[in-house]
Amino acid sequence: MEFPADVPVLTDGVVTLRAPRADDAAGLVAQCNDPESVRWTSVPLSYGEQQALERLTKGVPAAWQTETAFIFAVEYDGRFAGSVELRPEGGNTAELAYGLDGWARGAGVAQRAVALLLEWGFTSRGFAVVQWRAHVGNWGSRRVAWATGFQFGATIPNLLVQRGVRKDAWTGWLGRDDAREPQTPWFDVPVLESSAVRLREWREDELPRMSEARTNDATKHFLPFIRQPFDAGAARWLLGHVRLQAAQGLRFNWCVADPATDVALGNVTLFRLSEAAPPAEGTFVGEGELGYWGHPEGAGRGLMSAAIRRIAEWYFTSAQAGGFGGRRLVIATAATNKAARRVAESAGFELAGTERAAFPLGDGTIDDKVVYDRIK
Incomplete structure (x- = not known):
């Protein structure tokens, strides 16, 4: 696929997914250095502007052109808020990944972004199943997966690697024809x-x-x-x-x-x-x-x-x-x-x-x- 010409713009009127741009660099640096991103992802520590520009001007275009990952910038309230992506894994399956800067959390932005991406992945790219994985304890990621209809599977020991250290992982999946809504209650413990x-x-x-x-x-x-x-x-x-x-x-x-x-x-x-x-x-x-x-x-x-x-x-x-x-x-x-x-x-x-x-x-x-x- 040609980048950015073939990258669609997806929106629900509140959140927009679009092709990442070089001027997203400052926002990407903030996202990658956010404490939650540092805790749960494998982004390099002390992520800098040069690394962000390398990713936005070389890494992302190459991923789209080779179709190894479909990476979108998440725009909310007129600002770069984070990113979402689908990584093809063969056999009409893909892995979902997403992350937001701290300022955009708590407003349903990630859920909206993931819903837009899933619809595009199932309808335009023909994926049959999308898989989700997250480090055990990453409740924010699990909440988004739950809200968008994922069913949860086994907790797999040492499945993920974070900066050279093996971590246990939660797993889940969503099929093309599955409902895009929670499949079980989630009990928020009241005070x-x-x-x-x-x-x-x-x-x-x-x-x-x-x-x-x-x-x-x-x-x-x-x-x-x-x-x-x-x-x-x-x-x-x-x-x-x-x-x-x-x-x-x-x-x-x-x-x-x-x-x-x-x-x-x-x-x-x-x-x-x-x-x-x-x-x-x-x-x-x-x-x-x-x-x-x-x-x-x-x-x-x-x-x-x-x-x-x-x-x-x-x-x-x-x-x-x-x-x-x-x-x-x-x-x-x-x-x-x-x-x-x-x-x-x-x-x-x-x-x-x-x-x-x-x-x-x-x-x-x-x-x-x-x-x-x-x-x-």
């Missing part, structure tokens, strides 16, 4: 507050608090599937795991924090949300289950009961009013776990029943399982 508690997402700097809270004899006895001691590596894995499950529409996870100091004092998880409706409907017609554990510094303050009452209030509120729209909420624990049972009862849950010999304990015995619930 919930009351006079007694603040509920929010965990931060990476709180991994030691998480490790301390989950390393104790009670956890070892009543939650034997949690390894002991629960070290920093396990805490880091858990943080990534709960984020991924929220992104898959499977569970919500809150850090229970002191409302005055914001110090992490516990955790509540809302899970078993298997009956969630398709994302387009935005409603929930099933039930969920709550699990919780606390840091020793929060014991005896009624903090966990307050947290569960606040979550229940949100859970039973309709989606139209800013809640989740749930019908039934369950807490299940070992019959001998007096602390967990007190929390459930203090939060207004009623004993719904007992399952005999259904709760394995850390000492190898089997306890009864008690089930508490609340109904909308």
Whole structure:
């Protein structure tokens, strides 16, 4: 293909894809040196103007002429905002890549740009499947792929190389005839507050608090599937795991924090949300289950009961009013776990029943399982 003559201009009225130009150099330098680009891409560190000009005047034209990559500049609000590209891989497949400068993030620009590029790739270039790969932890990239309809596959160890270092990768794909909209819900964890508690997402700097809270004899006895001691590596894995499950529409996870100091004092998880409706409907017609554990510094303050009452209030509120729209909420624990049972009862849950010999304990015995619930 001839560059730039054969490069189409694609637009949805907000975002425009066009042939990159030499005068995009300053914008490309800013994009490549943006902290998120440095963290997640393989662009050289301290990317300079000469490197940008080399890419824009030689690398990009050559890629178009040889059809090894179809690279577009993303224009938004009259400015160069980033780039998107499709890299043919043979067999009517291509790999998707995209990146924005920091100023253009958060306005749906990447999603619009990717949607335009996919439509062109499927219709004008005849691709049957487009693949997506990103470093594990690159939530911004995953969100764009999710929003444009990609289905997610396996996490592949050491698939990508970044500046000589092997990195684990998320993978996904989109077929020509697939819907260009999310295929599962993505749960954005809301901040919930009351006079007694603040509920929010965990931060990476709180991994030691998480490790301390989950390393104790009670956890070892009543939650034997949690390894002991629960070290920093396990805490880091858990943080990534709960984020991924929220992104898959499977569970919500809150850090229970002191409302005055914001110090992490516990955790509540809302899970078993298997009956969630398709994302387009935005409603929930099933039930969920709550699990919780606390840091020793929060014991005896009624903090966990307050947290569960606040979550229940949100859970039973309709989606139209800013809640989740749930019908039934369950807490299940070992019959001998007096602390967990007190929390459930203090939060207004009623004993719904007992399952005999259904709760394995850390000492190898089997306890009864008690089930508490609340109904909308």
